[in-house]
Amino acid sequence: MTGPADPSRTVLLLNGPNLNLLGTRDPEQYGTTTLEQVERRVGDLGGELGVEVVCAQSNSEGALVDRIHRARHWAGIVINPGAYAHYSIALRDAIDAIEAPVVEIHISNVYAREEFRHTSVTSPVVAGYVAGCGVFGYELALRAVLQRAAERRA
Numbered sequence: 001m002t003g004p005a006d007p008s009r010t011v012l013l014l015n016g017p018n019l020n021l022l023g024t025r026d027p028e029q030y031g032t033t034t035l036e037q038v039e040r041r042v043g044d045l046g047g048e049l050g051v052e053v054v055c056a057q058s059n060s061e062g063a064l065v066d067r068i069h070r071a072r073h074w075a076g077i078v079i080n081p082g083a084y085a086h087y088s089i090a091l092r093d094a095i096d097a098i099e100a101p102v103v104e105i106h107i108s109n110v111y112a113r114e115e116f117r118h119t120s121v122t123s124p125v126v127a128g129y130v131a132g133c134g135v136f137g138y139e140l141a142l143r144a145v146l147q148r149a150a151e152r153r154a
Helices: 035-049 061-070 082-086 089-097 136-153
Strands: 010-015 052-057 076-080 102-106 128-131
Touching: 010 035, 010 061, 010 136, 035 052, 035 136, 061 076, 061 089, 076 136, 102 136, 128 136
Parallel strands: 010 052, 010 076, 076 102, 102 128
Antiparallel strands: none
């Protein structure tokens, strides 16, 4: 697998477990927008902002870690770790080990949900956190990760 043409102008949009079911899984909580629609919107916004957005989704923790490692020198990563946010030390360590800024996004307001969702092992090591804004949060997260990348270059 070859990398992007310009890693410094490339952002990884990474989605974790069950996000492939967006649009059909619990629409009252997550809405009816599909993951493909989210990826298209974020990709379009990336084009407007002058960056390439590479999208990936996996239900496998190891595959997510591998994707983070491959993007470690990119402009940044927007990640929705899904349930892994609450217990994946491997995902946390992968985020903490890289130089690229990472912004975590959750579609729902995790603090208005079950208590076990109130704890995140990944959020202490990310550069930014967006939650409760629905799928629009992905666009906010892209803007935030690009801001963090610009701050690191300055």
